[in-house]
Amino acid sequence: MLEAAPTRDRRAERREAVIAEILEAAWAIARAEGLAGLSLRDVAARIGMRPPSLYWYFDSKRAIYDAMFVQGNQQLLARLTEQQWPDDPRSILRLIARVFVEFSVEDIQRYQLLFQRTIPNFEPSAEAFAVAMEVYEQMRVRCAAAGFGGHAAFDIWTALVSGLSAQQTANDPTGDRWLRLIDEVVDMYVDHVTPTRQRRKGS
Amino acid sequence: MLEAAPTRDRRAERREAVIAEILEAAWAIARAEGLAGLSLRDVAARIGMRPPSLYWYFDSKRAIYDAMFVQGNQQLLARLTEQQWPDDPRSILRLIARVFVEFSVEDIQRYQLLFQRTIPNFEPSAEAFAVAMEVYEQMRVRCAAAGFGGHAAFDIWTALVSGLSAQQTANDPTGDRWLRLIDEVVDMYVDHVTPTRQRRKGS
DNA sequence: GTCTATATCCAGATAGAC
DNA sequence: GTCTATCTGGATATAGAC
Numbered sequence: 342m343l344e345a346a347p348t349r350d351r352r353a354e355r356r357e358a359v360i361a362e363i364l365e366a367a368w369a370i371a372r373a374e375g376l377a378g379l380s381l382r383d384v385a386a387r388i389g390m391r392p393p394s395l396y397w398y399f400d401s402k403r404a405i406y407d408a409m410f411v412q413g414n415q416q417l418l419a420r421l422t423e424q425q426w427p428d429d430p431r432s433i434l435r436l437i438a439r440v441f442v443e444f445s446v447e448d449i450q451r452y453q454l455l456f457q458r459t460i461p462n463f464e465p466s467a468e469a470f471a472v473a474m475e476v477y478e479q480m481r482v483r484c485a486a487a488g489f490g491g492h493a494a495f496d497i498w499t500a501l502v503s504g505l506s507a508q509q510t511a512n513d514p515t516g517d518r519w520l521r522l523i524d525e526v527v528d529m530y531v532d533h534v535t536p537t538r539q540r541r542k543g544s
Numbered sequence: 545m546l547e548a549a550p551t552r553d554r555r556a557e558r559r560e561a562v563i564a565e566i567l568e569a570a571w572a573i574a575r576a577e578g579l580a581g582l583s584l585r586d587v588a589a590r591i592g593m594r595p596p597s598l599y600w601y602f603d604s605k606r607a608i609y610d611a612m613f614v615q616g617n618q619q620l621l622a623r624l625t626e627q628q629w630p631d632d633p634r635s636i637l638r639l640i641a642r643v644f645v646e647f648s649v650e651d652i653q654r655y656q657l658l659f660q661r662t663i664p665n666f667e668p669s670a671e672a673f674a675v676a677m678e679v680y681e682q683m684r685v686r687c688a689a690a691g692f693g694g695h696a697a698f699d700i701w702t703a704l705v706s707g708l709s710a711q712q713t714a715n716d717p718t719g720d721r722w723l724r725l726i727d728e729v730v731d732m733y734v735d736h737v738t739p740t741r742q743r744r745k746g747s
Numbered sequence: 748g749t750c751t752a753t754a755t756c757c758a759g760a761t762a763g764a765c
Numbered sequence: 766g767t768c769t770a771t772c773t774g775g776a777t778a779t780a781g782a783c
Binding site: 374375376377378449453456457458459460461462493496497499500501502503504505507508511518519522525526528529530532533 | 577578579580581652656659660661662663664665696699700702703704705706707708710711714721722725728729731732733735736
């Protein structure tokens with residue numbers, strides 16, 4: 342007679358744990374050697390495995406990049422949803438910008454993987470790209486909630502945030518030279534897209 | 545008795561020509577395979593040489609990246625100086641932004657080499673970096689001439705231009721989705737840094 | 748699941764002939 | 766100046782034992 346199936350699949354749990362371990366190692370190496378410097382050899386060594394064993398968990402190196410891409414986007418998504426969102430439109434935008442720029446500066450390799458096409462021949466899979474679209478949508482929805490939903494206006498908004506991130510990560514990765522301009526840039530943007538009549542400065 | 549020295553050093557000229565050929569090949573391969581995908585083997589093959597021969601002209605692969613870095617910056621510098629600069633401040637800024645963003649989109653690998661830290665372990669040499677500073681100074685001087693010389697204001701300006709470039713290259717490399725926002729962004733910036741009293745819209 | 752062994756290929760760089 | 770030959774090491778990936 343068959344045993345009742347256990348409610349937890351310990352094998353699957355173990356597998357997930359190892360996958361998490363692999364990705365954690367991959368991130369650490371990417372941070373140290375650069376994204377393009379990532380090698381399966383180093384990943385395996387870091388977790389006490391031999392390189393071929395990784396293929397039990399990932400089909401290829403690209404698959405690892407892909408999983409990292411998903412993970413990074415999920416982290417940003419979590420960062421966005423865990424915020425205490427204020428009501429004031431200007432404060433909402435400031436918070437979005439701050440979350441995004443800080444997230445970028447926090448881990449430059451992650452920033453490059455998510456937002457720059459830096460690895461030769463790597464394009465995220467369709468499923469991975471879907472997660473990136475979720476992030477984009479989250480950001481768009483938040484902006485719309487703040488009253489800034491227009492298409493051209495949103496493209497300008499993404500350019501502003503991406504420009505602050507790009508300058509901060511590339512030219513002052515350990516400082517705050519562009520981080521501290523966030524509020525001013527948000528004000529500039531709000532003033533620009535708000536009809537003159539309604540304008541009022543935030544605190 | 546010694547001959548009179550010829551006024552042209554044909555040997556040096558030939559050498560310069562070969563160096564130019566090598567760099568041209570390197571750019572072509574970078575465009576096709578990505579910056580990190582550049583290999584001396586491919587460079588040599590493309591110009592009908594064997595890989596070791598490249599070492600007659602460059603000490604290392606890094607030296608090639610370095611020369612590319614210089615060349616790219618010189619191209620941008622030339623682009624800036626060859627412009628017919630208008631008098632109107634707003635027009636000056638529009639032109640700067642357009643030159644910069646178009647230059648970026650034109651060759652994304654060049655953009656990555658010049659403005660993003662994308663190759664593991666590559667940092668431009670001091671001499672190469674000096675050329676990059678020239679570009680930065682050119683841009684700063686042009687902005688100052690337009691009446692926008694303040695420090696924080698200029699950091700905002702570089703963030704704007706870099707953001708438009710980043711979004712255009714990463715998300716619409718063959719289109720003009722952010723290119724066509726340049727004038728609006730410049731207006732936004734000018735309105736922001738201009739005391740309200742003096743403000744007037746450009747054509 | 749993890750291993751050893753290996754295939755296959757590529758990389759940057761150097762020695763030394765010509 | 767350019768070559769051949771070679772060094773040394775690294776890469777991803779697969780086959781198959783255990």
